[in-house]
Amino acid sequence: MAVIDQPDATVVVMVPFPAQGHLNQLLHLSRLFATYNLPIHVLTTTIHNRQATTRIPLSTTNITFHHHATPHFTSPPPDPNANTKFPTQLIPAFESAMHLRQPFNDLISSVAPKAKRVVVIYDYLMGKVVQDVVLHDNVEAYMFSCCSAFASFWYHYEAKKTPKLDSELELLLKDVPTNDGCYSMEGWQFIVSTDVSQMKFSSGTILDASRVIEGKYIDLIEQEDYQGDQKLYALGPFNPVEITHDSSHKRHQLFDWLEKQSPNSVLYVSFGTTTSMDKKEIQEIALGLEKSDQRFLWVLRDADKGDIFEGENRKIELPKGFQERVGERGLVVGDWVPQLEILGHPSTGGFMSHCGWNSCMESMTMGVPVAAWPMHSDQPRNAMLITKVLNVGLYVRDWTQRDEFVTSTKVEEVVRRLMASKEGEEIRNRAAELGAKVRQSVTDGGITRMELDSFVAHVTR
Numbered sequence: 001m002a003v004i005d006q007p008d009a010t011v012v013v014m015v016p017f018p019a020q021g022h023l024n025q026l027l028h029l030s031r032l033f034a035t036y037n038l039p040i041h042v043l044t045t046t047i048h049n050r051q052a053t054t055r056i057p058l059s060t061t062n063i064t065f066h067h068h069a070t071p072h073f074t075s076p077p078p079d080p081n082a083n084t085k086f087p088t089q090l091i092p093a094f095e096s097a098m099h100l101r102q103p104f105n106d107l108i109s110s111v112a113p114k115a116k117r118v119v120v121i122y123d124y125l126m127g128k129v130v131q132d133v134v135l136h137d138n139v140e141a142y143m144f145s146c147c148s149a150f151a152s153f154w155y156h157y158e159a160k161k162t163p164k165l166d167s168e169l170e171l172l173l174k175d176v177p178t179n180d181g182c183y184s185m186e187g188w189q190f191i192v193s194t195d196v197s198q199m200k201f202s203s204g205t206i207l208d209a210s211r212v213i214e215g216k217y218i219d220l221i222e223q224e225d226y227q228g229d230q231k232l233y234a235l236g237p238f239n240p241v242e243i244t245h246d247s248s249h250k251r252h253q254l255f256d257w258l259e260k261q262s263p264n265s266v267l268y269v270s271f272g273t274t275t276s277m278d279k280k281e282i283q284e285i286a287l288g289l290e291k292s293d294q295r296f297l298w299v300l301r302d303a304d305k306g307d308i309f310e311g312e313n314r315k316i317e318l319p320k321g322f323q324e325r326v327g328e329r330g331l332v333v334g335d336w337v338p339q340l341e342i343l344g345h346p347s348t349g350g351f352m353s354h355c356g357w358n359s360c361m362e363s364m365t366m367g368v369p370v371a372a373w374p375m376h377s378d379q380p381r382n383a384m385l386i387t388k389v390l391n392v393g394l395y396v397r398d399w400t401q402r403d404e405f406v407t408s409t410k411v412e413e414v415v416r417r418l419m420a421s422k423e424g425e426e427i428r429n430r431a432a433e434l435g436a437k438v439r440q441s442v443t444d445g446g447i448t449r450m451e452l453d454s455f456v457a458h459v460t461r
């Protein structure tokens with residue numbers, strides 16, 4: 001796939017962090033920029049992005065990938081006392097990605113002399129890789145933060161204790177999770193803190209956040225940190241809002257089953273790409289789903305299916321006789337699925353999720369309520385946004401009780417409440433209303449579309 005850089009064009013260079021959840025968002029943003037006819041280069045490592053780049057369908061010729069082989073590091077051994085689901089595999093992925101600095105500089109040196117301007121969009125963890133942008137006159141950089149505005153605001157508040165909170169925020173503060181399951185990890189803390197400090201050479205920050213969903217928190221961050229030359233751009237959702245099946249790919253067989261189910265009757269269960277459930281947890285989820293008497297579609301991959309757990313010896317074992325007892329009511333799928341298409345399907349009426357930010361944005365876009373089971377990092381805060389702030393979901397695992405083991409009884413109770421109660425119906429209606437607003441916001445004249453137009457106008461000036 002060749003891109004011809006035109007001398008007077010603005011060229012975009014994306015520098016994602018090599019983990020599915022981070023990379024996903026910048027690939028979707030690339031797709032959006034490509035609709036403005038901007039040439040885009042994506043710089044990645046080969047080892048960590050194998051699945052990611054093939055899993056996101058990008059039917060555009062404006063995007064060129066530059067895959068680089070970087071050294072391979074191994075994960076530190078898991079600390080048996082850590083009591084966290086934080087995937088330590090992200091640390092070697094980070095160390096490996098730091099070797100992209102030279103390939104990045106080579107790419108910029110080849111692109112910048114031929115372009116009017118080069119716009120570098122880098123994941124907040126990749127500051128060290130792109131720091132030499134300051135050496136070029138026609139290159140400007142924008143940091144991308146992959147979390148919700150809600151999570152970002154509370155991270156800011158924790159560090160600076162400003163602004164003065166209004167009564168609504170005061171009330172929330174007492175429940176905002178402070179231990180996110182990874183800040184106790186020295187290695188990770190160091191990575192995050194050194195890289196965020198690299199923001200000083202950026203012209204602004206881009207969030208996969210929408211003013212329709214998180215206007216209050218976006219405004220607060222803007223007032224706190226973006227009063228000078230740097231600007232904040234809320235360009236989310238990056239994910240598509242219209243579901244079109246890519247006819248060059250065979251449709252996943254799960255849709256044969258999903259098509260047969262009644263509207264809003266199916267709970268989709270999936271926990272992203274960085275969290276593995278242990279055997280006991282899988283048993284509890286299975287029993288909870290079985291006892292709930294509700295329809296479900298559960299994605300449960302073995303380690304060899306290529307998530308971040310690659311190399312782990314993770315083999316799924318369901319309770320004996322589970323599939324026979326559940327019969328046609330449930331479907332367990334063991335491979336990669338088109339999540340957005342599932343969430344956009346009329347039969348899907350709920351999503352049991354770990355609340356990774358992609359999953360949250362995708363379910364809110366499609367108007368699907370969430371049963372929130374956060375695991376680590378920004379997820380506990382995202383879960384709070386979904387359940388307590390926006391009221392479009394229920395907690396399965398309330399992070400303030402994070403030591404509590406989730407039992408099958410709890411799973412059963414929450415699934416019934418979400419899928420088969422008046423309360424669940426009201427939550428679903430609210431989620432549907434929010435979804436309609438989000439989808440409207442990206443159409444011509446919508447608030448997100450205007451912000452995206454304005455960003456593109458700014459960088460192509």
Ligand code: UDX
Pocket residue numbers: 020021022024146147270271272273274275299335336337338339340355356357358359360362376377378379
């Ligand atoms: C990670 C972090 O865990 C999360 O906290 C952070 O907000 C983003 O990065 P991850 O755990 O992978 O993300 O979850 P999520 O953010 O939900 O991203 C997973 C993505 O993979 C989603 O876009 C989802 O649609 C996609 N996916 C996952 C599929 O399309 N099919 C699958 O089978 C599984």
